[in-house]
Amino acid sequence: MLINFTNHPSNKWSKEQTMAAMKYGTIHDMPFPAVDPAQDENFIGELAQEYTEKILELKPSAVLCQGEFSLAFAVTKKLKEQEIIVLAATTQRAADEVEKEDGTMVKTVHFKFMKFREYGG
Template identity: 50%
Template structure:
């Protein structure tokens, strides 16, 4: 059975989130950050499976209610699929992307809107 735990499995620490994003996450439970690992571009499918299994074990040790999973696509897909098979809510953060030009610089700002569940 899932506890009231929200796992932030990304490279965006929750202490840098907007108040709106923190509030939305807290609806699922206490926020725990687990950094998404760097993925070796030379790694094959067995490397993804091995890395994924280690991360799945770590995430599941918290008995989460929900997991925000954002990172390298093949590893994320493997982990998302496994979490969903274990009936864990898996989420993506949905944001509005605002681009401003400042002379020769482009400033990109992301404003959190909501979490969206992955569906199968």
């Protein structure tokens, strides 16, 4: 099982990303929590422990972990200590800018999934 611990539900993924994820088994979405920027490191540590325990209960073969940086780092570290494969989704970014008649610019950004990359040692 791949746990999708992000804010991007797997039912909105591209066919390519879904197929790459299936290498790890079924996909289980676990929404990444909103993190109050005013919170301190102790709060992040407690939240990381809470979510790591929830993830480990599901016995995943891999976890896609992306979200607020300090929490994602803390969860990734804890999962790696338990020898769980932790992944990041890599994308190719393309941006288009169009000038409207009133002179304002509209920027549209597209992200194309490329592959999953395992977090290193």
